Amino acid sequence: MYKRKIPLSLNCGLDLIGEVIYGKWKIRLLWFINEGHRRPGELQRKIPDASRRVLNIQLTELEEHELITKKIYPVVPPKVEYSLTEFGKTLIPVISVLGQWGDENQERLRSVILKRSEDL
Amino acid sequence: MYKRKIPLSLNCGLDLIGEVIYGKWKIRLLWFINEGHRRPGELQRKIPDASRRVLNIQLTELEEHELITKKIYPVVPPKVEYSLTEFGKTLIPVISVLGQWGDENQERLRSVILKRSEDL
DNA sequence: TCATATGGGGATAAATTTTTCCTCTATTGT
DNA sequence: ACAATAGAGGAAAAATTTATCCCCATATGA
Numbered sequence: 001m002y003k004r005k006i007p008l009s010l011n012c013g014l015d016l017i018g019e020v021i022y023g024k025w026k027i028r029l030l031w032f033i034n035e036g037h038r039r040p041g042e043l044q045r046k047i048p049d050a051s052r053r054v055l056n057i058q059l060t061e062l063e064e065h066e067l068i069t070k071k072i073y074p075v076v077p078p079k080v081e082y083s084l085t086e087f088g089k090t091l092i093p094v095i096s097v098l099g100q101w102g103d104e105n106q107e108r109l110r111s112v113i114l115k116r117s118e119d120l
Numbered sequence: 121m122y123k124r125k126i127p128l129s130l131n132c133g134l135d136l137i138g139e140v141i142y143g144k145w146k147i148r149l150l151w152f153i154n155e156g157h158r159r160p161g162e163l164q165r166k167i168p169d170a171s172r173r174v175l176n177i178q179l180t181e182l183e184e185h186e187l188i189t190k191k192i193y194p195v196v197p198p199k200v201e202y203s204l205t206e207f208g209k210t211l212i213p214v215i216s217v218l219g220q221w222g223d224e225n226q227e228r229l230r231s232v233i234l235k236r237s238e239d240l
Numbered sequence: 241t242c243a244t245a246t247g248g249g250g251a252t253a254a255a256t257t258t259t260t261c262c263t264c265t266a267t268t269g270t
Numbered sequence: 271a272c273a274a275t276a277g278a279g280g281a282a283a284a285a286t287t288t289a290t291c292c293c294c295a296t297a298t299g300a
Contacts, residue, residue: 004237005285006258009169013222014147014215016229022142024288027134040247049129051289056248064236066228076297077246087228090221095134097217101210102133108186108207109136116184117124125255126289144258160277171259176278196267197275 017094020065023058025050027095030084033068034092038081067091137214140185143178145170147215150204153188154212158201187211 009015021027025047032046040059044052059082062068067088073079084092102109129135141147145167152166160179164172179202182188187208193199204212222229 001239002286008233008237010230010233013219013224013226014151015222016226016233017218017222018147019233020229027138031134041245052247053249053290054288057288061236065232072247076295077244078248078295080247087225090225094217094221097214098137099133101214102135102137104133105207105210106133106136109140110130112185113128113130113136113139116181117128122256172277173260173279174258177258192277196265198265198277200277 020062020067021091023061025055026058026062027098029055029058029062030067030088030091031095031099033082034084034089038083040080040082043082062088140182140187141211143181145175146178146182147218149175149178149182150187150208150211151215151219153202154204154209158203160200160202163202182208 008019010019028047029043032043037043037046040052040055043059044050044055047055059068059070063070063082066085068082069085071081071083073081128139130139148167149163152163157163157166160172160175163179164170164175167175179188179190183190183202186205188202189205191201191203193201
């Protein structure tokens with residue numbers, strides 16, 4: 001695995017939540033799992049922009065942070081299901097607030113984001 | 121400047137908010153500005169782990185995304201003050217929710233984060 | 241014997257973000 | 271003449287995160 005060289009800063013609540021939520025696909029993974037898409041294949045279909053590999057990696061991190069659990073069924077072909085832990089469930093309302101703000105300000109956001117990225 | 125090679129995905133509200141909030145120090149910058157620490161020097165003292173350079177860069181991005189404004193006073197030595205735009209202010213409650221969740225779950229978070237990072 | 245279905249993961253490359261280092265501005269006070 | 275002040279930003283290096291490639295496993299059904 002990779003060994004961090006710059007120490008984490010874990011001062012306030014913002015640092016802490018950042019540590020578990022930060023990651024390109026993590027929030028969406030949590031969201032979709034909450035919506036009932038619990039199998040790796042499904043999740044990947046929901047997030048086609050991400051490679052399967054990264055999804056696995058981020059899922060593993062979410063698991064290590066105890067936000068989700070992984071259940072492996074001993075069948076062939078393999079079947080796996082993720083679900084939110086109780087802890088993970090408490091994060092859903094938070095994610096929901098994020099999503100809402102984004103939705104409510106969709107137009108403006110799209111506009112400022114695009115404007116900025118056009119300036120190379 | 122840097123030219124993106126992987127296209128942005130701006131599908132849902134979560135993508136959009138991510139685009140403006142994602143950045144190691146951005147949320148804290150918004151928070152401290154909201155608390156009244158509006159000058160670059162102050163902000164840096166509040167966030168000593170970040171280099172001045174990055175703070176400037178991230179402040180500029182926040183400005184381009186219209187979340188803050190920069191006021192330059194024509195004096196010497198220079199004086200600069202940032203403040204939240206109306207738009208930026210609407211983000212404060214959202215950040216507050218993030219921070220609260222982090223604070224409420226401090227212990228557990230610290231524990232899982234450290235456990236994970238000790239495994240190299 | 242082979243393709244199919246589903247999930248895993250190593251190694252390496254590429255992309256992106258953050259840090260470090262150094263220089264520059266212009267006025268005031270010593 | 272020179273330090274101090276407060277802020278800006280280029281260039282290159284380092285750190286970190288994501289992506290790409292490719293191969294593995296195993297029972298079932300054609």
